[in-house]
Amino acid sequence: MKPMIGITASFDDTYIINDQNYANSLEKAGAIPVILPPLHDLSRVDAVLARLDGLILSGGQDISPFRYDQDPHPNCASYSDLRDAYEIALYNKARQLELPILAICRGMQLVNVIHGGTLVQDIVSQRPDSLEHAKPDVTATAHRITIESGSVMEQIMGGSAVVNSLHHQAIDQPGEGLKVTARAGDDMIEALEADNLIAVQFHPERLFSQPAFLRFFEELVRRAK
Numbered sequence: 001m002k003p004m005i006g007i008t009a010s011f012d013d014t015y016i017i018n019d020q021n022y023a024n025s026l027e028k029a030g031a032i033p034v035i036l037p038p039l040h041d042l043s044r045v046d047a048v049l050a051r052l053d054g055l056i057l058s059g060g061q062d063i064s065p066f067r068y069d070q071d072p073h074p075n076c077a078s079y080s081d082l083r084d085a086y087e088i089a090l091y092n093k094a095r096q097l098e099l100p101i102l103a104i105c106r107g108m109q110l111v112n113v114i115h116g117g118t119l120v121q122d123i124v125s126q127r128p129d130s131l132e133h134a135k136p137d138v139t140a141t142a143h144r145i146t147i148e149s150g151s152v153m154e155q156i157m158g159g160s161a162v163v164n165s166l167h168h169q170a171i172d173q174p175g176e177g178l179k180v181t182a183r184a185g186d187d188m189i190e191a192l193e194a195d196n197l198i199a200v201q202f203h204p205e206r207l208f209s210q211p212a213f214l215r216f217f218e219e220l221v222r223r224a225k
Protein backbone atom coordinates (compact mmCIF):
# COMPACT_ATOMS: atom_id res chain seq x y z
CA MET A 1 0.00 0.00 0.00
CA LYS A 2 1.12 3.50 -0.74
CA PRO A 3 1.95 5.43 2.43
CA MET A 4 -0.43 8.21 3.48
CA ILE A 5 1.34 11.44 4.32
CA GLY A 6 -0.27 14.43 6.02
CA ILE A 7 0.42 18.03 4.95
CA THR A 8 -0.32 20.81 7.44
CA ALA A 9 -2.66 23.44 6.02
CA SER A 10 -2.47 27.17 5.47
CA PHE A 11 -5.80 28.97 5.80
CA ASP A 12 -7.52 32.33 6.03
CA ASP A 13 -10.76 33.13 7.87
CA THR A 14 -12.78 31.05 5.42
CA TYR A 15 -10.64 28.81 3.24
CA ILE A 16 -7.93 26.19 3.46
CA ILE A 17 -5.33 27.43 0.96
CA ASN A 18 -2.49 25.00 0.36
CA ASP A 19 0.09 25.12 -2.37
CA GLN A 20 -0.83 22.09 -4.51
CA ASN A 21 2.86 21.44 -5.14
CA TYR A 22 3.17 19.67 -1.77
CA ALA A 23 0.51 17.15 -2.83
CA ASN A 24 1.89 16.88 -6.35
CA SER A 25 5.41 16.23 -5.07
CA LEU A 26 4.16 13.50 -2.73
CA GLU A 27 2.06 11.88 -5.44
CA LYS A 28 5.04 11.80 -7.80
CA ALA A 29 7.15 10.28 -5.02
CA GLY A 30 4.61 7.46 -4.55
CA ALA A 31 2.48 8.58 -1.58
CA ILE A 32 -1.17 9.45 -0.92
CA PRO A 33 -1.21 13.08 0.32
CA VAL A 34 -3.84 14.38 2.74
CA ILE A 35 -4.33 17.96 3.96
CA LEU A 36 -4.56 18.46 7.73
CA PRO A 37 -6.65 21.49 8.70
CA PRO A 38 -5.93 22.68 12.27
CA LEU A 39 -8.07 21.19 15.03
CA HIS A 40 -9.01 23.12 18.15
CA ASP A 41 -9.20 19.92 20.19
CA LEU A 42 -5.55 18.87 20.51
CA SER A 43 -6.51 15.54 22.08
CA ARG A 44 -7.48 14.42 18.56
CA VAL A 45 -3.89 14.58 17.34
CA ASP A 46 -3.37 10.94 18.37
CA ALA A 47 -6.25 9.83 16.16
CA VAL A 48 -4.94 11.88 13.22
CA LEU A 49 -1.44 10.45 13.41
CA ALA A 50 -2.68 6.89 13.93
CA ARG A 51 -3.87 7.05 10.31
CA LEU A 52 -0.69 8.57 8.84
CA ASP A 53 2.68 7.14 7.80
CA GLY A 54 4.52 10.46 7.62
CA LEU A 55 4.14 14.20 8.01
CA ILE A 56 5.00 17.38 6.12
CA LEU A 57 5.06 20.61 8.13
CA SER A 58 4.40 23.03 5.29
CA GLY A 59 5.36 26.65 4.70
CA GLY A 60 3.14 29.56 5.67
CA GLN A 61 2.76 32.42 8.05
CA ASP A 62 5.13 33.49 10.84
CA ILE A 63 5.19 31.79 14.22
CA SER A 64 4.12 33.74 17.28
CA PRO A 65 7.34 35.26 18.70
CA PHE A 66 5.91 34.75 22.19
CA ARG A 67 6.56 31.05 21.60
CA TYR A 68 10.30 31.80 21.75
CA ASP A 69 10.01 34.48 24.43
CA GLN A 70 10.36 37.56 22.20
CA ASP A 71 8.04 40.48 21.60
CA PRO A 72 6.88 40.94 18.00
CA HIS A 73 9.24 42.90 15.75
CA PRO A 74 7.31 45.50 13.66
CA ASN A 75 7.98 43.42 10.52
CA CYS A 76 6.89 40.15 12.06
CA ALA A 77 3.78 39.26 10.04
CA SER A 78 0.49 37.93 11.37
CA TYR A 79 0.53 34.59 13.14
CA SER A 80 -2.10 32.08 14.19
CA ASP A 81 -2.16 30.64 17.69
CA LEU A 82 -4.51 27.95 16.41
CA ARG A 83 -2.06 26.82 13.73
CA ASP A 84 0.97 27.06 16.02
CA ALA A 85 -0.69 25.05 18.79
CA TYR A 86 -1.98 22.33 16.45
CA GLU A 87 1.31 21.88 14.63
CA ILE A 88 3.31 21.80 17.88
CA ALA A 89 1.02 19.05 19.18
CA LEU A 90 1.27 17.15 15.87
CA TYR A 91 5.06 17.39 15.83
CA ASN A 92 5.52 16.27 19.43
CA LYS A 93 3.25 13.27 18.97
CA ALA A 94 4.77 12.35 15.60
CA ARG A 95 8.23 12.37 17.21
CA GLN A 96 6.96 10.08 19.96
CA LEU A 97 5.61 7.70 17.31
CA GLU A 98 8.89 7.98 15.34
CA LEU A 99 7.00 9.00 12.20
CA PRO A 100 9.19 10.46 9.45
CA ILE A 101 8.85 14.24 9.13
CA LEU A 102 9.79 16.71 6.39
CA ALA A 103 9.63 20.32 7.63
CA ILE A 104 9.67 23.09 5.02
CA CYS A 105 10.27 26.84 5.56
CA ARG A 106 7.82 27.81 8.35
CA GLY A 107 7.88 24.09 9.24
CA MET A 108 11.63 24.19 9.88
CA GLN A 109 11.29 27.39 11.91
CA LEU A 110 8.51 25.82 13.98
CA VAL A 111 10.59 22.70 14.67
CA ASN A 112 13.45 24.94 15.79
CA VAL A 113 11.18 26.82 18.20
CA ILE A 114 9.76 23.55 19.59
CA HIS A 115 13.34 22.44 20.31
CA GLY A 116 13.97 25.66 22.24
CA GLY A 117 15.67 27.63 19.45
CA THR A 118 14.98 31.21 18.34
CA LEU A 119 14.24 32.99 15.05
CA VAL A 120 15.41 36.12 13.28
CA GLN A 121 12.01 37.85 13.02
CA ASP A 122 12.89 39.90 9.95
CA ILE A 123 16.07 39.24 7.98
CA VAL A 124 16.14 42.53 6.06
CA SER A 125 15.96 44.76 9.15
CA GLN A 126 17.76 42.54 11.66
CA ARG A 127 20.48 41.08 9.39
CA PRO A 128 20.90 43.85 6.79
CA ASP A 129 24.18 42.42 5.46
CA SER A 130 22.67 39.06 4.52
CA LEU A 131 21.83 37.77 1.04
CA GLU A 132 18.38 38.34 -0.42
CA HIS A 133 16.33 35.44 0.99
CA ALA A 134 12.85 36.70 0.10
CA LYS A 135 12.88 36.21 -3.68
CA PRO A 136 9.32 36.58 -4.95
CA ASP A 137 9.83 33.99 -7.73
CA VAL A 138 10.10 30.75 -5.82
CA THR A 139 10.51 28.72 -9.01
CA ALA A 140 13.86 30.41 -9.65
CA THR A 141 17.04 29.48 -7.84
CA ALA A 142 18.26 32.21 -5.49
CA HIS A 143 21.43 31.30 -3.61
CA ARG A 144 23.91 28.53 -3.02
CA ILE A 145 23.98 26.36 0.09
CA THR A 146 26.94 24.44 1.44
CA ILE A 147 26.05 21.07 2.89
CA GLU A 148 27.57 19.25 5.86
CA SER A 149 29.36 16.05 4.89
CA GLY A 150 27.92 12.86 6.34
CA SER A 151 24.41 14.36 6.54
CA VAL A 152 21.17 13.11 4.97
CA MET A 153 21.13 16.47 3.16
CA GLU A 154 24.38 15.47 1.48
CA GLN A 155 22.87 12.14 0.38
CA ILE A 156 19.96 14.06 -1.15
CA MET A 157 21.69 17.10 -2.72
CA GLY A 158 25.45 16.50 -2.60
CA GLY A 159 28.03 18.80 -1.04
CA SER A 160 26.54 22.01 -2.40
CA ALA A 161 23.41 23.09 -4.25
CA VAL A 162 21.61 26.15 -5.55
CA VAL A 163 18.15 26.55 -4.00
CA ASN A 164 15.14 28.85 -4.12
CA SER A 165 14.51 31.23 -1.21
CA LEU A 166 11.23 32.73 -0.03
CA HIS A 167 11.58 33.52 3.66
CA HIS A 168 11.73 36.81 5.55
CA GLN A 169 12.53 35.05 8.82
CA ALA A 170 15.32 32.58 9.61
CA ILE A 171 16.82 30.37 12.30
CA ASP A 172 18.81 32.36 14.84
CA GLN A 173 19.86 30.03 17.70
CA PRO A 174 19.39 26.39 16.66
CA GLY A 175 17.29 24.30 19.03
CA GLU A 176 18.61 21.47 21.17
CA GLY A 177 19.08 18.13 19.43
CA LEU A 178 18.99 19.62 15.92
CA LYS A 179 22.04 19.34 13.69
CA VAL A 180 22.73 22.22 11.28
CA THR A 181 23.36 20.52 7.92
CA ALA A 182 23.35 23.39 5.39
CA ARG A 183 24.12 27.10 5.33
CA ALA A 184 23.86 29.88 2.76
CA GLY A 185 26.89 32.01 1.85
CA ASP A 186 25.92 34.54 4.54
CA ASP A 187 25.93 31.74 7.13
CA MET A 188 22.12 31.62 7.36
CA ILE A 189 20.95 28.16 8.40
CA GLU A 190 19.21 26.42 5.47
CA ALA A 191 18.77 22.86 6.82
CA LEU A 192 18.45 21.01 10.13
CA GLU A 193 18.32 17.29 10.86
CA ALA A 194 17.54 14.85 13.64
CA ASP A 195 16.45 11.20 13.66
CA ASN A 196 13.32 10.86 11.48
CA LEU A 197 13.48 14.58 10.64
CA ILE A 198 14.70 16.56 7.65
CA ALA A 199 14.07 20.32 7.79
CA VAL A 200 14.86 22.82 5.04
CA GLN A 201 14.44 26.59 4.75
CA PHE A 202 13.91 26.52 0.97
CA HIS A 203 10.96 25.09 -1.00
CA PRO A 204 11.70 21.71 -2.65
CA GLU A 205 7.99 21.33 -3.51
CA ARG A 206 8.25 24.23 -5.94
CA LEU A 207 11.14 22.57 -7.82
CA PHE A 208 10.09 18.91 -7.63
CA SER A 209 10.47 18.46 -11.38
CA GLN A 210 14.22 18.48 -10.66
CA PRO A 211 15.48 15.14 -9.28
CA ALA A 212 17.52 16.66 -6.42
CA PHE A 213 14.39 18.38 -5.04
CA LEU A 214 12.05 15.44 -5.65
CA ARG A 215 14.43 13.28 -3.59
CA PHE A 216 13.25 15.01 -0.36
CA PHE A 217 9.78 13.55 -0.97
CA GLU A 218 11.13 10.19 -2.15
CA GLU A 219 13.20 9.94 1.02
CA LEU A 220 10.13 10.76 3.14
CA VAL A 221 8.11 8.10 1.30
CA ARG A 222 10.91 5.55 1.69
CA ARG A 223 11.00 6.21 5.45
CA ALA A 224 7.20 6.10 5.66
CA LYS A 225 7.02 2.54 4.29
Ligand code: MN
Nearest residue numbers: 133165184201
Ligand atom coordinates in the same frame (compact mmCIF):
# COMPACT_ATOMS: atom_id res chain seq x y z
MN1 MN B 1 17.41 31.27 1.86
